[in-house]
Amino acid sequence: MINGSKRISQPLRWAMVGGGRDSQIGYIHRSAALRDQSFALVAGAFDLDPQRGRAFGIELGVDPERCYTDYRSLFAGEAGRPDGIQAVSVATPNGTHFAITKAALEAGLHVVCEKPLCFTLEEAQTLREIALSRNRIVGVTYGYAGHQLIEQAREMIAAGELGDIRMVHLQFAHGFHCEPVETQSQAAQWRVDPRLAGPSYVLGDVGTHPLYLSEVMLPELKIIRLLCTRQSFVKSRAPLEDNAYTLMEYEGGATGSVWSSAVNAGSMHGQKIRVIGSRASLEWWDERPNQLSFEVQGKPAQVLERGMGYLHPQALLDDRIGAGHPEGLFEAWANLYYRFALAMDAADRGDQQRLATLRYPDIHAGVEGVRWVERCVQSANGGGVWVDY
Structure with missing residues (x-):
């Protein structure tokens, strides 16, 4: 269901902290947020180097007076403006x-x-308490959840x-990262530094992505305990891991596994989720995001295609172009940013009924990601033992 006028009534006044000129992720944020005119970039603290950040902000069309030196001055400066950021x-x-x-x-x-x-579950719960008490929206960028066939999988499983x-x-x-690329790349250096990356590398950096997809597809499936082992194949990365295996047990008897790795040599991305039931299985691979494999025992395998009329209505809501034209990462992120904007607008209007209808990676998803990483590290540091979730 293509909607060419997809937008909220009034764009949210929006700023960025970080995401400067050389930031790949910053470019993705801006491309997603601005695509549906749901946000207007009016301010920012874009770089640790204030002059470089100011120059970049001006290139983006931001008023020089609203290109700040750091996040503290950004929040203070904007708070004093009638048109300050939201x-x-x-x-x-x-x-x-x-x-x-x-x-x-x-x-x-x-x-x-x-x-x-x-970094810690205690910190995450603190943020949740503040967000809920102040009726503020926190969105977490599990960007792959914006692909439409994730919704199709959810509906098929629920049915x-x-x-x-x-x-x-x-x-x-x-x-x-099968070699020590961080010796040559500043962008990679912080990811393997515990002071900047936290208690894990690949568990938090990549493992939480498919974990969140499983939470979207299987909202009733709850982890009761897990076991994790982790390795630093590039030895200089220790104590942070560049490879990890996690086993999980769910309420009701189902089991799960997560392979998180940056050293799967030759693999471009390797993000997959496969859900196996008593009658059939589903599999989604982010390198082929417009397709969902559906395999029923005893029948020919099927490939469901994005944008087709046989899909569930929820899987068609975020279509931006007709079937056959591939949609990708920028569209997925834009879908999430649009949902973030709808949630923020609803919160500002006090529309709790509308908020209850919106699904996006929220503060609760952020807390669960931190919880999962913390439990994995606890298990691995204990010698690969089962720990309660």
Whole structure:
């Protein structure tokens, strides 16, 4: 269902912290947020180097007076303006997420934060308490959840087309860091530095992505305990892992596994989710995001295509172009940013009924991602033992 006028009534006045000129993720944030005219970029603290950040902000069309030196001056400066910002995106290294998000919420702002939300479950729960008490929206950029066929999988599972769920196999295992690329790349250096990345590398960086997809597809499936082992195949990365295996047990008897890796040599992305039931299985691969494999025992395998009329209405809501034309990462992120905008607008209007109808990676998803990483690290550091979730 293509909607060429997709937008909210009034664009949200929006800023960025981080996401400067050389930031790949910053470009993705802006491309997604601005696509449906739901946000207007009016301010920012784009770079650790204030002069470089100011120059970049001006290139983006931001008023020089609203290109700030850091997030503190950004929030203070905008608070004093009648046209001050309503929302901010945090596109900075992991170690800064908690402080910036907390300050933004306390300034009365909605937040879109890169994952992981923060380092510890205690920090994550603090952010949730502030967000809920102030009626502020926190969106977490699990961007792959914006692909439409994730919704199709959710609806098919809910309708019982797979039968009883028995196994969930998750992986995000690329090969781009199979060598110590961080010695040559500043963008990679912070990811393997515990001071900046936190208690994990690939568990938090890639493993939480398919984990969230499983939460969307299988909202009733709850982890009761897990076991994790992790390795640093590039030894200089220790104590942070560049490869990890996690086993999970769910309520009701289903089991799951997650392979998180940056050293799967030769793999471009390797993010897949396969859900196996008593009658059939589903599989989605982010390198082929417009297709969903559906395999019924005893019947020929099917491939469901994005945009086709046989899909569930929920899987057609975010279509931006007709079937056969491939949609990709920027469209998926734009779908999430549009949902973030709808939620922020509803929160500002006090429309709790509308908020209840919106699904997006929210503060609760952010908390669960932090919880999962914390439990995985606890298990691995204990020698690969089962720990209660």
